[in-house]
Amino acid sequence: MLKALTKRITALSFIGLVSLSANLQAFTDLQGKSVQLLDHVGKGKWTVFEVWSSDCPYCPDGVFYMKDFKTRYPHAALYGISLDGDNGQAAGRQLAQGFIKKHQINFPTLVSSTLELDNFLIAQGEQALVGTPALLIYNPKGELKGVESGAIIAQDVIDFIQSEQSKRN
Secondary structure (H helix, E strand, C coil): CCCHHHHHHHHHHHHHCCCCCCCCCCEEEECCCCHHHHHCCCCCCCEEEECCCCEEEEEEEEHHHHHHHHHHHHCCEEEEEHHHHCCHHHHHHHHHHHHHHHHCCCCCCCEECCHHHHHHHHCCCCCCCCCCCEEEECCCCCCCCEEEEECCCCCHHHHHHHHHHHCCC
C-alpha cells in the first residue's frame, strides 16, 4: 500500500513539474524570440542588466540612472530586463514596449518573468530577486559579480566596476 502511494505521489509530482515547466517562459527579445541571457555576457567587457517592471514606481529612476551610466561608461554593455512577462508573453512585451517608449530607454531590453529570473539567479548561486529595480553586473569574463536591488546611481555602478578591476591588478 505504501509503495503504491509513493508511486502515485511521484507520478503526480512529475506531472506537476511538467505542467509548471510548460508555463515557464524563456527570456525573449521584444519580438518574442527566445534568447539566452548568458549569451550577452563575457565578451571582454563589463555587462550590466537593469531589471525593471512597468508597474514599479521606482523603476523609472533606475532606468534614468542607467541611461546616465550608458553615457558616462560607454565601454560597458547595458541591457534591460523587463519582468512584464509575469503578464504573459504578448501582454508583457506590449507593457514593456510602452514603458520603453514612455521613458525613452536607449538600450536593448529582454522580457522575462519573475519566476524565470529567480530560477536563473538561483542557478547562478544567488538568491531570488528581492524587488525591482535591480542590477546584475557581470565582469568581462562573464562572471556574475553583483546583484543589487534599488535604483542605483551611475556613479555607484562605475565605482563598483573600478573597484572590481583594481582587485585584478
